[in-house]
Amino acid sequence: MVIEGIWVVEKHTDHILYLYRIKEHIYHGKTAYQKVDMVVLESFGKTLFLDGKIQSAEIDEAVYHEVLVHPAMITHGSPEKVLIIGGGEGATLREVLRYPVKKAVMVDIDEQLVKLCEAYMPEWHRGAFYDERSEVIFTDARQYIENTDEKFDVIISDLTEPIEGGPSVMLFTKEFYQSVYDRLSDEGVLVVQSASADVYYGNLYPHIYRTLKEIFPVVKVYHTFILSFQMDWAFTIASKGKDPEDVNAGRIRDIISDFEGELKFYTPDMHYAIFKLPRYMIENLKNGRVLRDDNPAIWES
Amino acid sequence: MVIEGIWVVEKHTDHILYLYRIKEHIYHGKTAYQKVDMVVLESFGKTLFLDGKIQSAEIDEAVYHEVLVHPAMITHGSPEKVLIIGGGEGATLREVLRYPVKKAVMVDIDEQLVKLCEAYMPEWHRGAFYDERSEVIFTDARQYIENTDEKFDVIISDLTEPIEGGPSVMLFTKEFYQSVYDRLSDEGVLVVQSASADVYYGNLYPHIYRTLKEIFPVVKVYHTFILSFQMDWAFTIASKGKDPEDVNAGRIRDIISDFEGELKFYTPDMHYAIFKLPRYMIENLKNGRVLRDDNPAIWES
Amino acid sequence: MVIEGIWVVEKHTDHILYLYRIKEHIYHGKTAYQKVDMVVLESFGKTLFLDGKIQSAEIDEAVYHEVLVHPAMITHGSPEKVLIIGGGEGATLREVLRYPVKKAVMVDIDEQLVKLCEAYMPEWHRGAFYDERSEVIFTDARQYIENTDEKFDVIISDLTEPIEGGPSVMLFTKEFYQSVYDRLSDEGVLVVQSASADVYYGNLYPHIYRTLKEIFPVVKVYHTFILSFQMDWAFTIASKGKDPEDVNAGRIRDIISDFEGELKFYTPDMHYAIFKLPRYMIENLKNGRVLRDDNPAIWES
């Protein structure tokens, strides 16, 4: 092989490094919140790195965003108002807008990042930012949630990991989730991207699961492999009553058949399959603790 | 982080490299067929590299071997005679011996490798080589299959990828699978480890699927994430009639409750979930071609 | 350390790699002759890579260019007409123009590269391209040399290594050096950058030395450490009679005291010291062969 060239080095953990060859440089800089590298990788196409970690890649962003959005939306069945916490690239919003919602609010603290994504990564938002149903608010999501009177049918937490000193530490606590609960309609569904489901890499999902169980009657973890993270990835659904595994398969088929454009990952079959956990994940769920404002999760890889 | 130290560099593809930090050296050498590196990685524990690629790692070898062995064994229901093609480390044999089989034959071409694994990686075989039901034969599997009169209830293909010039190229062709078919009992089930299920990495499974469809009435692809390969991984089951998705869940529960020792991955629920494919895998199945002796698969990553 | 980030990987040899952290991207592209990467390295400042190899770095380009230009110019003593073969960045020209020369001709085959250097690396040429004594010609140096009638007092060969298929293979042969000899005035001096003087890395200087000895009465190898090449580097002076070690120290002092700007490396003492070779270089000189058009040097690192 030709080794010469320009590579991104990603620290997976202290003991594993990844090198990705860069094909093109798009943008390198810093926002008020994070270091941003937008590049075209030979392997994954256009790719966003935040603070040195792959955040989203052209080759499989659809997989991540479909698996984040559709199980919760379909569990609700007919969401009209949706809130996205985080979701900078606009692809979560894009997937939400496939449904006949009335309003989709996206709250992201990092305006500069959202603007960079809007300009340089249009393949992600595909115009979602300009849909008249969209409202994008640049503020701290906790502040927003605690101060709004709105109710939402689905709330989607699409945040980066709670790195020490980072902006999302206080968005994974019981206190925060209580406020989220209060902002959900009676049939409301919350979904939380819950980081790695890997047996080696550090795990956050048992704590998210345990914390949500304190508040919500229905809490279920699901997972799927995300290529560009090179890991199995966990998500957690919590609801005031609706159970994602009780959804009717024909109903799923009907809903997605109305979608414009294609799906890359999601099928009715996959809807159920992702909720089946390997034994090691089932065991690991027992290790969760309740995350609280005075003792939040701090992510270390 | 401390970057200084000794690392294995694995070429994932021409555009992605992995570096794993080495904790301990166990063995470095060459057999007649492949380059062997046995090391203890800080991340994955004891790990076997063949020709520079991770083959099996302590941290999750159980996941790979459970998902390779149990769906086929349980689809058959009560296998008495089992054949393993490849399977050098002895862990496939180990999983097979959890069932009340009468005979388990393992045919591996690389005697030196098997002996190295026996000596240095006892955590894999856990004595399986010394079980009186085991028979280990060092020869080319094709020659064995074409010359034996034995019939098997389950045949497990646990081979390395068909690298050009390597020993397994002729073990993925229609002609070979016809011989395998002939050596299966009437209720017989074949399972083939089918390499990456990744959308980026090269794929072999559509060709294996397409080729087996030429011969077997039932052919199904399944998949699961294998941490130490950092990829979603495909497997293909083919049978003379039995359908892995028709197995009764209670029956699975009964069988595995008789196992000695623990399972790390496999559950009745997972048995069904792994057969549900993401849409991109379903699409990709259409791209398979029939592999033949005069035009076999050549693996390039 | 923070390992995350964007790095240039340089293949030193098949068995040694260098990684340099990139601070800023300036230009990435290809000319008709070579791949060009201009970056700012955290370690070496602004740096030019050609075909994946460091060519020149802000931190020590002065060392390289001083040691290439001054020994030959000072050996001549009062050069009026100077020819530079190669020298894309314009820094060789810059050093030449410190002398009261009448004319300095630079012949480089790669116009695109020279234009890129002119635009993006002004710290190298510092206006030398706009000096009225300068003439820059974009053509093959061999063609130029064989067709010009001009005579030069000093000729400076500042070429990349003769990589197979590259443009400089035929600029290191006896036939070429004979044409160079013919274009030198009676007191003329030639200097050839002669690649690594390292005991590990491949060596070209014994062959250049041996080849020049066929033509010139005085041939001497000198060397100095070049930080950004991470190697000791060889140069060869050949003349029609003048001996670089016979130059008067007071004369050196006088000449350089007239220079505008500072010197980073060169001193009268260093003028003599660089001609003293370690025993292994002296031994290695015996291994040279005469490079000819029909059997030129092909550089492999």
Add this chain to the structure above:
Amino acid sequence: MVIEGIWVVEKHTDHILYLYRIKEHIYHGKTAYQKVDMVVLESFGKTLFLDGKIQSAEIDEAVYHEVLVHPAMITHGSPEKVLIIGGGEGATLREVLRYPVKKAVMVDIDEQLVKLCEAYMPEWHRGAFYDERSEVIFTDARQYIENTDEKFDVIISDLTEPIEGGPSVMLFTKEFYQSVYDRLSDEGVLVVQSASADVYYGNLYPHIYRTLKEIFPVVKVYHTFILSFQMDWAFTIASKGKDPEDVNAGRIRDIISDFEGELKFYTPDMHYAIFKLPRYMIENLKNGRVLRDDNPAIWES
């Protein structure tokens, strides 16, 4: 190139990494003082890494040890008693024993390391440890120097860099050098390996120079390129009166002609050349400060 394989990663600085391909493993472990990796590199042959940094390599250990030992020994002219501080591998001792000395004392704190070198790196000591003129003492050199009554003609400081918390921090201070002065005979000469002479890498030599100037009437820095360090390297000679540049060239020739075995680097010409410094080193000498017990040098690369 084949990138797969096992590599040592060396942190040159925070912004430059070196990767060396390993051919064979010899020993990996820890002594009471340092992490030890002995490997055979494809590039440099047998190589010793201490705390992750190349310490000595087969390909050019002779260069380092010749340039450390001979200038000082020859400046003295007829040393009878020699003290080596550090020098674990035994190659410094080996070079000293080429002279008709009466006694050569080596004081190294790390007995385990010396024993490992003795066993695994016999190419370095070549029996020097068994010469009846040799005495090897395992203790802290400062303690030894401050408590001995012996006088030495030449003292050679062959220490690792003064890393924070490491054993050599207090062996580079004015107080220590005063004790060394007191243990030198009237014609005595001290030489100190003085780390990198590189313009990029951190420099210690200006401080060593400045500190020795406080005590010794003659202090001179010299330098040469050391391949396996990939850097120009500094050394400092200090004496009670003898000047290394005043040595008679014929005298040098006579002395080295009596040596058994070959020299790889040192010649009479090189003896003088190494004392000529590039302008940037001359300038840098002005930046030294006096190192004291209460404010020693702490090495950071």
